[in-house]
Amino acid sequence: MTLFVLVHSPLAGVLTWAHVANVLWERELGVVVPGLHSDVEAWQAGTPYWSQHVDQIRESLSQLPSEGPEAVEADEAVVLVGHSGAGSLLPAVGAAIERPVAAYVFCDAGVPRDGASRFEGFGSAEVVESFRRSAVDGMMPPFPAEAWEDAIPDAGVRREFMQDLRSTPLEVYEEPLPVAAAWPEAPVAYLGFRRSREMYAESVKRALAEGWPFSELEGGHFQMLVDPERVARGLLQLCRKCGVEL
Secondary structure: OOEEEEEOOOOOOOHHHHHHHHHHHHOOOEEEOOOOOOOHHHHHOOOOHHHHHHHHHHHHHHOOOOOOOOOOOOOOOEEEEEEEHHHHHHHHHHHHOOOOEEEEEEEEEOOOOOOEOOHHHOOOHHHHHHHHHHOEOOEEOOOOHHHHOOOOOOHHHHHHHHHOOOOEEOHHHHOOEOOOOOOOOOOEEEEEEHHHHHHHHHHHHHHHHHOOOEEEEOOOOOHHHOOHHHHHHHHHHHHHHOOOOO
16 A cells, blocks of 8 residues: 655645545545654754655554554555645655655745755745735734735635644755755656746746646646645646556
């Protein structure tokens, strides 16, 4: 059984993937949704935020049960799926975990370049400047409720999503992230959402240039909270194109 590791943006929380995870579970597929948090004190002590996040994902995988009805074998291959700013973590996660990677899937996410920051992967200087202006004492506060109304129209889901948000250090998006020269050592695919394509235009361009399996769905940046069934189907279709056994 292939194990899906669904990684949320450092700006968001685990609810990002909760509904898609439920769809995959109902199809009897293995799913892990690691929670990421950014420890300012650890960063000040010399541990980059990206390294903290990679360690948190690795820890989530190490805590999977090895016995019982939900047991996951230690050598089970994983599909690493990153949404938004989590895309930049995927190569480092693949290099850090002991499990084999069956595929990498960027979901409306930035495809990283070695030594580049998340901000450098944004398709718009205006968006970067907006993020910088929002920061207070080096921390980006959660966007206000009205900013999410179009992206997450269901009021109940939106409220639950917002309860999961925390302020994020600006440095998370300014720090350089590593990509090993040998990456990718496994198939790569890209799932985009049409309404937010401009933000990740460079990543889409790269995916197409590399010939990676590519699919684009109607909807906005958090379409997984609007139509999780369709997003799950999109992920599975791309995985099949990558040769992943489901």
